[in-house]
Amino acid sequence: MPNNTSIWPKSRILNLFHIENPIIQAGMVWVSGGKLAAASANAGCLGIIGAGSMNPDLLRHHIQKAKTLTTKPFGVNIPLLYDKTKDQIEVALNEGVKIFFTSAGSPKTWTSFLKKEGCTVVHVVSTPEFAKKCEDAGVDAVVAEGFEAGGHNGRDEITTLVLLQQIKGLISIPVIAAGGIGTGSSILACLALGAEGVQIGTAFAATIESSAHENFKNAMCHARFNSTFLRMKKYVPVRLLENEFSKKIASAEDRCADKNELIEILGKGRAKEGMLNGNIEEGELEVGQIVSEIKEILSCSKLVNKLTQEYLETKKIFF
Incomplete structure (x- = not known):
């Protein structure tokens, strides 16, 4: 593992994805293509291609692009409610992708199939009950996403820190916190409450490598x-x-x-x-x-360095 892992607490997430920092760049529609996923991976995080807005051929293009830009692991996020889901999964598998973040559907639908293909599967949840169903379905980890998050949210409007606490004692698999996280101090707060990693969307959407306009x-x-x-x-x-x-x-x-x-x-x-x-x-x-904490457009590398330094500075105050 990279030396930088000594900065962070021991985490199953670091080993699960073979990454340096317990930070996942969220898979976002129209924003997170192959360039962003590769840049995030090169910065020591898990980069994710957001397949929700992509037809299978476009997804193949972005996976191939990411492979030319990084040798580090990256994954794809695939919503499970579209009729193109099967084709997207087949494309990703054919291109050698082994990390799948799934959302917006039942984890039972594809988890066992992907696990048989030797893949790591993570599902996004917005309630503790759904987190338990994901564990029962055999996923490797869950993303606990509070309603502070951008994009589509759960109807129950549970905040990230509350959801994290509700889920943590209910399941034994790793929990990744998401929603309202964009500073090093918020990463520390989530890790202190038992998350083993965080997923960040908005801050990565505003980076140089993002495909956002x-x-x-x-x-x-x-x-x-x-x-x-x-x-x-x-x-x-x-x-x-x-x-x-x-x-x-x-x-x-x-x-x-x-x-x-x-x-x-x-x-x-x-x-x-x-x-x-x-x-x-x-x-x-x-x-x-x-989003109000975003003041400038940074590269992925500079963003991750900023988050890490903020985390370390906050940690010094409290620990």
Whole structure:
């Protein structure tokens, strides 16, 4: 293992993924392609390609791109609710991917198959009950994601630190904390509560290597403490950076619009329009509450160094 592991507490996550830092770069739609996953891996973290927005051929392209940019382990995040899931899994396996983060579906569907293929499987959960089901299904670890997180969230609105405590005593497999984590001090807090690693999305979305549009990155750098809201709870809860589109959703929800009206306002391609194409006012901008802590666009390497130094400085104060 790399020498830098001496900085961190002993963790099954470090051994599970053969990484230097107990930090997972979240697999995010339109943001985390092969370039970001490779840069995160080279920085000593686990890089993840977000396959949710990719057709199988595009996923293959990004996996192959990542392999040209790093020799370190990286994985893919595959939501399990789409009809392209089977093809995405086949592509990833054919390209030699051995680490799968799954979400938005039952862990029973693919876990046993992937384990037979010699893969490591991690599932994202938003409730303690779901975490237990994941352990019973045979996953290697769970991501406990609180509703501070950007993008799609659980309907129960459990915060990260509360969820972490609820899950920790319920299962024996490693727990990775996610949601509202973007500083070294928040990493320390999660590890102190029993997490063996953290998953970070928003801070990595704002890095140089992210495929997010520069308009989106700059908008994150100017966000304030109250710039995000959980919207579309009647349809599919999602945390968004406030803009004209978000305000339209809020107005509809204030007048008790039904699910069909919310779907009509959302339309198609809204997330791509905002995060990839840079339409800051009418696009869907998925970010977490921690976005207000982003002040500049850093490389993955500098971000990880910053997180590590903050962790060490905070640790000195309390331990």
